Amino acid sequence: MSPRITLWTARRVLMQLRHDRRTVGMMLLVPAILLTLLRFIYDAKPQVFDHVGLTLLGVLPFTTMFLITSIGMLRERTSGTLERLLTTPMAKLDLLLGYGIAFAVAAALETTVAAVVAFVFLGLDTAGSPFLVGVIAVANAVLGTATGLLVSAFAYSEFQAVQFMPAIVMPQVLLCGLIAPREQMAAPLRFASDLMPMTYAVEALDEVGKGNAGATMAVDVAVIVVVAFAALALGAVTLRRRTA
Amino acid sequence: MPQAVATRTAVEVERLVVRRGGKLILDGVSCAIPRGSVVGLLGPSGSGKTTLMRAIVGVQRIASGGVTVLGLPAGSPELRRRVGYLTQAPSIYPDLTVIENATYFAAMYGCGTAEALASVESVGLTEAAGQLASTLSGGQRARASLACTLLGDPELLVLDEPTVGQDPVLRNELWLRFRALAEAGATLIVSSHVMDEARRCDRLLFISDGELIADGTPEEVLQRTATDDLDEAFLRLVIAHREEQD
Numbered sequence: 122m123s124p125r126i127t128l129w130t131a132r133r134v135l136m137q138l139r140h141d142r143r144t145v146g147m148m149l150l151v152p153a154i155l156l157t158l159l160r161f162i163y164d165a166k167p168q169v170f171d172h173v174g175l176t177l178l179g180v181l182p183f184t185t186m187f188l189i190t191s192i193g194m195l196r197e198r199t200s201g202t203l204e205r206l207l208t209t210p211m212a213k214l215d216l217l218l219g220y221g222i223a224f225a226v227a228a229a230l231e232t233t234v235a236a237v238v239a240f241v242f243l244g245l246d247t248a249g250s251p252f253l254v255g256v257i258a259v260a261n262a263v264l265g266t267a268t269g270l271l272v273s274a275f276a277y278s279e280f281q282a283v284q285f286m287p288a289i290v291m292p293q294v295l296l297c298g299l300i301a302p303r304e305q306m307a308a309p310l311r312f313a314s315d316l317m318p319m320t321y322a323v324e325a326l327d328e329v330g331k332g333n334a335g336a337t338m339a340v341d342v343a344v345i346v347v348v349a350f351a352a353l354a355l356g357a358v359t360l361r362r363r364t365a
Numbered sequence: 366m367p368q369a370v371a372t373r374t375a376v377e378v379e380r381l382v383v384r385r386g387g388k389l390i391l392d393g394v395s396c397a398i399p400r401g402s403v404v405g406l407l408g409p410s411g412s413g414k415t416t417l418m419r420a421i422v423g424v425q426r427i428a429s430g431g432v433t434v435l436g437l438p439a440g441s442p443e444l445r446r447r448v449g450y451l452t453q454a455p456s457i458y459p460d461l462t463v464i465e466n467a468t469y470f471a472a473m474y475g476c477g478t479a480e481a482l483a484s485v486e487s488v489g490l491t492e493a494a495g496q497l498a499s500t501l502s503g504g505q506r507a508r509a510s511l512a513c514t515l516l517g518d519p520e521l522l523v524l525d526e527p528t529v530g531q532d533p534v535l536r537n538e539l540w541l542r543f544r545a546l547a548e549a550g551a552t553l554i555v556s557s558h559v560m561d562e563a564r565r566c567d568r569l570l571f572i573s574d575g576e577l578i579a580d581g582t583p584e585e586v587l588q589r590t591a592t593d594d595l596d597e598a599f600l601r602l603v604i605a606h607r608e609e610q611d
Contacts, residue, residue, distance in 0.1 A: 125472065125475075126472065126473060129469060129472040129473075130469075132469075133458070133461070133465070133469045136461055136465055137458060137460045137461055140460045140461065140462075140497060141460060200454075200456060200458075200459075201452045201454050201455075201456035202456045202457065202458060204424055204452065204456065205450065205452055205456040205513075206473070207424065208422055208423070208424060208445060208448070208450045209445055209446075209470070209473035209474065210442075210445045210446045210473055210474065211473050362423070362424060362440065363423065363424055363425065363426050363440060364424065364425070364426060365385050365386075365426050
């Protein structure tokens with residue numbers, strides 16, 4: 122491992138993004154636009170917007186970064202740059218952490234734009250600090266990046282990679298407590314929900330929404346970070362220097 | 366391996382067998398490549414050239430046999446800063462400029478922008494340095510990939526078809542550069558389909574159907590095949606080998 126190579130990799134990934142202005146534009150604007158849409162859907166129920174809007178703010182970076190990294194890593198595998206990099210002094214974790222850092226930076230920007238729009242223009246109201254919402258959103262984005270990197274090992278084409286999005290992300294959205302309260306779920310579903318990292322992300326956001334930035338939230342964020350690093354470590358195992 | 370051999374031999378391949386999907390790709394290849402030489406790897410398409418190169422770089426899973434590179438088993442971590450590998454398909458980022466690509470790969474070897482610029486210049490891409498790799502022509506893209514491989518002064522360069530798609534002037538310049546690198550002490554293994562390039566090698570390895578069918582200087586190969594034309598020598602070697610197998 123070399124911090125220099127890790128940071129260079131993060132820089133390289135961000136340079137690639139910078140050359141792709143449409144992707145950057147969509148990354149920055151789509152969450153803000155979706156939140157605006159949500160604000161008008163719940164025009165008559167601002168307290169529902171406060172809850173759903175807050176959750177969306179924290180969860181959207183997860184989905185964006187999941188998709189972008191799984192495609193990015195797949196491209197790295199299919200274009201030969203991955204094989205080439207693995208013949209250089211680069212450590213596997215340099216590459217994966219480089220991606221993690223780059224997309225954490227991208228997610229911080231994405232969340233900042235969405236949060237400013239939500240809190241300033243759409244009147245999103247939370248008891249807790251918007252800054253904590255940002256921290257949770259970035260942790261989620263890192264989790265999305267780590268999951269995307271891992272999943273890309275199992276996709277041999279872009280067609281497969283994009284389908285991991287509904288396969289991996291949708292069950293978490295359905296079971297995280299956003300659609301139906303977790304307390305009312307059947308025991309097996311509740312158990313499945315307990316195993317899904319997004320559940321903890323949503324719970325953490327709920328806590329901030331209620332103004333309880335306490336132990337529960339800290340544990341939730343810790344779960345997200347631990348799962349993200351576990352996914353990165355597993356991702357490193359899927360990178361093989363020697364192939365058939 | 367005796368010490369004297371270890372110091373003079375850059376690559377030692379011993380009874381190398383590679384299978385892929387049940388198919389025999391390399392069937393007991395053995396050869397030794399002396400340091401400071403330019404070795405041409407020749408053979409029909411699909412004969413196993415790329416597989417042999419991958420085995421030398423240490424990215425190929427092998428069934429049996431061994432490859433020793435610069436005195437170490439192929440693929441040893443220490444070799445990663447001493448061996449440069451040019452893949453057949455250009456492996457650069459299409460959404461970065463030429464110089465951004467070179468600077469990134471330079472960073473892998475602890476080199477800076479100055480080295481990256483020099484490498485881009487050495488493949489004649491200075492004018493396209495600020496261009497996105499996706500907008501380059503095929504030949505330019507191959508040279509951009511080569512610029513990224515030459516970084517970090519590797520002791521061994523494994524180049525899979527480095528001159529494909531280049532015009533004769535550029536091919537000549539690239540070969541002069543390869544020769545200069547060898548004179549400075551580097552060892553180069555270069556695969557090619559073009560026989561006038563084979564003439565410029567110190568040594569030739571001919572591969573056909575996963576077997577090494579000739580190993581010697583261009584003069585020795587010509588003598589053995591009783592011809593004065595390397596294209597003809599290549600044909601005679603491959604045909605003789607196929608008849609032998611039938």
